[in-house]
Amino acid sequence: DTIAEVASLRDEFARFLMRYKFGMDEIVTKLSILREEFSSTDGYNPIENIACRLKTMDGVLEKMARKGVEPSFEAIRGTLSDIAGVRVTCSFVSDVYRIVDLLTTQQDVTVVEVKDYIAAPKSNGYRSLHVILDVPVFLSGGAEPVRVEVQFRTIAMDFWASLEHKTYYKFDTQVPQHLIDGLTGAAETAAELDATMERLHREVRSYGVPTASVRAI
């Protein structure tokens, strides 16, 4: 009957989403390994934070509706690249590129697309580097590639993006123009801060003094 069908479909959806969780876990593990290795060998950690989130069934269906695509499992797989999302926050822009490189050159990682909104910011000022990749997940039936979106940004970019996101959430659609302009201006200020911090960081490192206070930088 219909109820049994709905229950079975929901279970199938849960199994479908579980693969994305596994893919996300694989990427988080890879990043955590890099982070731990850096901390123990270099005494300097280029990764400030690793966060992840999995889209819910409702979130997936809502995005498919927004894109106007009939939501079969095949269509979802082909249409959505951010069911599994990982966000990596680094202190400095140079660290973003270093970590992107270390992750994307790993043998089992296949890069599908790179969107470098640091090199080419969005018109509202949004900066981040997005990598869409496939990573194999080893299930009882064999290996399956799973798509994961990884967003890399600095602490300053993350600070900006979270306020910008909250602003749009608060106003629903119509955000007052002075707030839009203010946010775009703040994105430029954040980028200037990133550039200054990078320069200072390089200078501090150039002294190369392995005292306890400098080792943590």
Ligand code: 0O2
């Ligand atoms: P959430 O809640 O973070 O998942 P898509 O919309 O993914 O089909 P598009 O436009 O090519 O396709 O994707 P894009 O712009 O490369 O990346 C989308 C994600 O990047 C967003 O996901 C945000 O997380 C982030 N992002 C992109 N632009 C902005 C921006 O202007 N401000 C902020 N704060 N975040 C941004 P979701 O699904 O919108 O949200």
